[in-house]
Amino acid sequence: MVTIYYRSSWNPCYIHAPVGGHWSSHPMSAHPERRKWLTITIEDIKEFVFTNGNEKWDNPSPGQNYKITGPGAYAVFHGKIIEIKPAKRPVLLISDLDNTLIGNYQPTIEALARFNDYWIQSHYFTGSKLVYNTGRSLEEFLALYEEGYQILDPDLLVTAVGSTVYTLNFDTGAYELRTDYYDLFNQDHWDSHIVDRMVQQEFPWLILPDNCHIYPFKIWFTAKTKDVNKYLKDLKVFLRNPENIVTNGKIIKAKTIVSGRYDMRYIDITPLEGGKGLGVTYAKRLFGFDDKDTIAVGDSGNDIGMMKGDHWSIIVANYEDDLIEWLRKKERKNILIAEHMFGDAVQECIEKIHNTY
Template sequence: MVPFLLITDLDNTLVGDDRATQTLNQQLQSRRSQFCLVYSTGRSLASTQELMAERQLLTPDFLITGVGTAIYRWESDFGSAQLSLDVHWADRLSEGWQRGAISALAQQFEALIPQPAGEQNPWKLSFWLDSPEAEAIVLALQTALAQQGHPAQVVFSSGRDVDILPELANKGNATAYLQKTVEIESAATIVCGDSGNDISLFEQANWGIIVQNAQPEMLQWYNTCGRSGHYLARSPYAWGILEGLNYFHQVL
């Protein structure tokens, strides 16, 4: 069993400063056998793979995509690595999830602009919301879902991204599932993030790194709910991850 689990968001956390990403990659690669690497992102699988190729990211052991709605692992098959969807996680998310009815409800909110089809999946409805009343709209959407009996949640992040997900689906719950899968406890898990959809990661892990360029909703959560093991870096992007890992005396 690997000593610990390193889980990081991609956009504006691991990715955002190419030199920082390359420096961190080099440091991580030199100790690659000492940890299990997971990328946890709001992106779709296809978009994540494009970003990995474009930025020459390390190949992780697992991918959590779509804000925790899908988990993939790399498996060796006759000498080549193949991505495999975790069907057990998918089955758990499908329980009570009525995507069609929820989509119809969301259409009643004119301010919600559907994101491209590539960013949707069977367990995720994604929208853009650009409005000074964004917080009130999100609250009204949450209320409407609850009133109609849908076991769903609304995640608002980066000041404009709205995701409607099954009640169980988020980065934190996906992390908890992975911890059981690879038999690594929260005490041996470090998470890294910058925005609202990363908050559930920090709720799940004892140790976490919030990069300096974090979004206001992430900083607000840290100031009110952050734990002693959550480190607010003075450096942005991957520099912040490197700083935090040095602080924790892990990996590097």
């Protein structure tokens, strides 16, 4: 038997193949977990095409058919056949996006395509879960599709440096807020608007960004690197509030998360328990993965929170200095520094991790 997975918005959609000695069309069904993916299990075939049953056809090239070598499972993604070869075990992959899986020049686009092929081949249909844990807002994440990035739909989306969490509605295609995530925050010591007013008044070197900078459990600014080097310690002490000063009825307790490179930095301010690490905790609970099968991937200082704990982590070869400086302070055998950059680092290190078992 042959199982075929096919990504298409056609409804209905048919596979057209020589079954029982003659070419015929057979309806495909929606995959129960992968939106816009269709599937069919059919008797052994060696070649096929797809059709919507109304004069539209998908061939690899005009007059040609998709061809496979024999029984098994195959995915057809952007005109390419990918043979499904499950990994040794399912994993929970929690990855940053910018400068980790995606970039804006050709080698990074090619690396993303290789990651997609690998994930589809070994994980996408065999029990693994994919989580994007990004500094982007939901709107900024959705803009990636509009800009042409061919990213796979995640099983969970953590946005704004661990501030909010969404899942994709299978029927509507909309990302829906998971409000139960907010229960993980200590709201007694946080109010975004109070924190915003406090730090703007006390630290004028913080620069307001052009777009939205206030989220339910995060505010953010930019700053010149020279100012960060000079004043960051003062900001950290102010936010820790060791004297428990009450402001507008709240004893604010917060922390900073610094990322970026060169002359400018990003300054994220969150509750003490906030940051990308909280997204890791939530994803593990939601999907039921333990540390040995949970893998975080990142490149920058705001990924440090993802890499604390006993689960595996991958640092891509194109890392920022802040991340490596943190790692050098304490040896962590569960963190791998990849030889490859961007999406290529994922396959490299997952295979290394699986070889330890």
